[in-house]
Amino acid sequence: MKDFLRDQVLQALADLQRNGSVPESVPTAFVIERTRNKDHGDFAANAALLMSKAAGRKPRELAEALVGALPASPAIAKVEIAGPGFINFFLSPEAYRAQVRDVLARGAAYGRNDAGGGRKVQIEFVSANPTGPLHVGHGRGAAVGDCLARLLEATGWNVSREFYYNDAGQQIENLTTSVQLRAKGVAPGDAGWPEDGYRGEYINDVAQSYLAGDTVHADDRHVTGAKDPDDRDAIRDFAVAYLRHVQDVDLKAFGVNFDVFYLESSLYTEGKVEETVKALVDAGHTYEEDGALWLRTTDFGDDKDRVMRKAQGGYTYFLPDIAYHKTKWQRGYGRVINEQGADHHSTVTRVRAGLQALDAGIPKGWPEYVLHQMVTVMRGGEEVKLGKRAGGYVTLGDLIDEVGADATRWFLTSRKADSQLTFDIDVAREQSNDNPVYYVQYAHARVCSVRRQLGERGLEWNRDNGLAKLDRLDAAHEQDVMVALSKFPELVDVAATNLEPHLVATYLYELAAAFHAWYNAHHFIVDDADLRDARLALAEAARIVLANGLDLLGMGAPESM
Numbered sequence: 020m021k022d023f024l025r026d027q028v029l030q031a032l033a034d035l036q037r038n039g040s041v042p043e044s045v046p047t048a049f050v051i052e053r054t055r056n057k058d059h060g061d062f063a064a065n066a067a068l069l070m071s072k073a074a075g076r077k078p079r080e081l082a083e084a085l086v087g088a089l090p091a092s093p094a095i096a097k098v099e100i101a102g103p104g105f106i107n108f109f110l111s112p113e114a115y116r117a118q119v120r121d122v123l124a125r126g127a128a129y130g131r132n133d134a135g136g137g138r139k140v141q142i143e144f145v146s147a148n149p150t151g152p153l154h155v156g157h158g159r160g161a162a163v164g165d166c167l168a169r170l171l172e173a174t175g176w177n178v179s180r181e182f183y184y185n186d187a188g189q190q191i192e193n194l195t196t197s198v199q200l201r202a203k204g205v206a207p208g209d210a211g212w213p214e215d216g217y218r219g220e221y222i223n224d225v226a227q228s229y230l231a232g233d234t235v236h237a238d239d240r241h242v243t244g245a246k247d248p249d250d251r252d253a254i255r256d257f258a259v260a261y262l263r264h265v266q267d268v269d270l271k272a273f274g275v276n277f278d279v280f281y282l283e284s285s286l287y288t289e290g291k292v293e294e295t296v297k298a299l300v301d302a303g304h305t306y307e308e309d310g311a312l313w314l315r316t317t318d319f320g321d322d323k324d325r326v327m328r329k330a331q332g333g334y335t336y337f338l339p340d341i342a343y344h345k346t347k348w349q350r351g352y353g354r355v356i357n358e359q360g361a362d363h364h365s366t367v368t369r370v371r372a373g374l375q376a377l378d379a380g381i382p383k384g385w386p387e388y389v390l391h392q393m394v395t396v397m398r399g400g401e402e403v404k405l406g407k408r409a410g411g412y413v414t415l416g417d418l419i420d421e422v423g424a425d426a427t428r429w430f431l432t433s434r435k436a437d438s439q440l441t442f443d444i445d446v447a448r449e450q451s452n453d454n455p456v457y458y459v460q461y462a463h464a465r466v467c468s469v470r471r472q473l474g475e476r477g478l479e480w481n482r483d484n485g486l487a488k489l490d491r492l493d494a495a496h497e498q499d500v501m502v503a504l505s506k507f508p509e510l511v512d513v514a515a516t517n518l519e520p521h522l523v524a525t526y527l528y529e530l531a532a533a534f535h536a537w538y539n540a541h542h543f544i545v546d547d548a549d550l551r552d553a554r555l556a557l558a559e560a561a562r563i564v565l566a567n568g569l570d571l572l573g574m575g576a577p578e579s580m
Contacts (some may be wrong), residue, residue: 025049025051028051028089040084041075041081059101060107061108061110063105063106064105067082095114096110115505118505119486120489123482123486123559129508130508130567132175132511134174137175138353139176139352140352141355141356142164142168142179144165144358145160145270149185150194150217152269153266154414159432161415161431163391164358165275166428169571170514179279179352180276182277183281184263188336196216202254203248225261229246236260237260238267241260291345295377296338298377299341311329312326318372319376320368321372322368337366341374356388358388358391360390389518390436394442425574428572432520433521436519452535459528460575462534464578466558466565469543482556484552490553497557502533507526514571523571527565
């Protein structure tokens with residue numbers, strides 16, 4: 020609708036330019052916004068205010084000229100000029116009825132566009148260390164990252180989902196030591212248990228499986244336990260594979276899949292880290308001091324230079340990050356989005372600085388980041404810690420077991436990612452209007468129920484007649500539903516552009532509220548066939564949009580509840 024109105028204004032401007040009323044140099048940058056007050060119409064344009072200086076005319080005078088040159092359209096009931104020169108558009112009922120027809124014509128494609136033009140984008144998310152089950156923070160990253168992928172696919176991008184496994188470094192050594200000690204009968208709290216050892220009971224599960232000679236399957240490999248508690252290499256390989264499998268099981272239960280699993284260890288075995296060091300040295304952005312190799316990241320906006328190679332040997336953690344992102348660029352991803360926890364905030368500047376220091380043509384501000392805040396899980400008004408086997412933290416699997424995958428997804432995506440989130444298990448389990456998940460999915464189920472009731476009464480919905488008789492829908496509740504439906508394509512575009520999937524959840528709740536209000540105020544299966552068919556057409560349009568929106572969140576659209 021905004022695109023349509025923008026085109027109307029541009030046609031009016033072109034007409035004024037043709038007759039010499041305004042110069043050709045008048046800029047065409049202006050905004051069309053939905054109004055908050057219906058007395059001011061449905062949409063407002065600030066075109067006259069932004070064009071007036073270049074046009075050499077007062078804003079209100081230019082607004083009058085533009086309105087006078089607007090092409091006639093059955094979608095526009097009237098146009099008014101407000102204040103210093105805002106152009107307010109009042110849409111006709113037919114404009115919204117046309118949206119209903121568009122919904123039914125396009126079905127699952129309604130709301131989708133090809134703005135991305137098939138361009139490649141990689142989204143990296145979750146990327147948890149394979150040292151334990153996924154916790155609720157990882158779950159939020161999984162939900163947000165997957166929804167971002169769905170939104171970008173819906174707007175025409177060619178999306179690749181990637182999981183980066185940090186299977187090298189000190190945490191993996193701590194994991195290996197912990198499993199080895201449990202395999203030898205040493206438990207947390209016993210003499211000799213390291214302070215930084217992993218204490219969850221799952222470590223003992225890994226140890227016992229290794230000693231039993233079990234074979235575990237993890238994405239790209241199958242590893243069999245060597246049974247030898249002294250073979251650290253074998254223990255390391257088995258533990259990493261075992262826990263990668265555990266994480267993969269939770270992700271699949273959550274409906275999250277990946278196209279690529281990238282191992283940090285491969286950066287070393289394939290020489291990518293050494294190549295990156297050489298490239299940075301050759302580019303002249305490094306220096307040695309106190310026995311360490313430094314990267315001059317302050318040249319690229321960092322607050323201080325960073326050590327790449329420590330004096331005692333070994334690389335700091337951000338160097339493999341640079342090497343990893345270099346591979347993303349080399350793989351042809353002109354756009355990369357990293358969805359990570361807020362604790363990665365400090366790495367954003369230094370990773371970008373390191374990539375700029377490569378002098379490889381990587382744009383500034385690449386990659387993009389979406390950072391999510393922590394999640395607090397509550398029950399009965401108190402914070403809970405469900406994951407005893409995980410060592411005291413709440414796991415993604417815990418939440419799925421407690422409330423189901425759909426409710427977990429909703430609550431982890433329904434607020435902006437950079438805001439802290441409270442996950443109330445009691446609310447998520449309720450089957451009432453107080454539970455937003457239930458409220459939205461129930462709206463979809465209600466439409467399906469009406470269709471079943473229609474069949475039980477021996478009646479049929481005449482779709483074509485319903486679309487032809489949409490003018491019968493003149494009740495305020497019906498207008499509210501039509502207006503809500505018309506917002507969906509715009510909503511999808513904005514959510515994808517801003518990388519804000521929570522906007523989808525907010526929209527679905529508003530659409531469900533409009534539908535429930537209409538359903539509660541009017542009977543759908545009435546004796547008047549024309550009115551009945553028209554109401555069922557609008558109800559079906561609402562069902563389609565609810566299903567499309569729920570799909571963007573990775574959630575189901577149940578037919579009964």
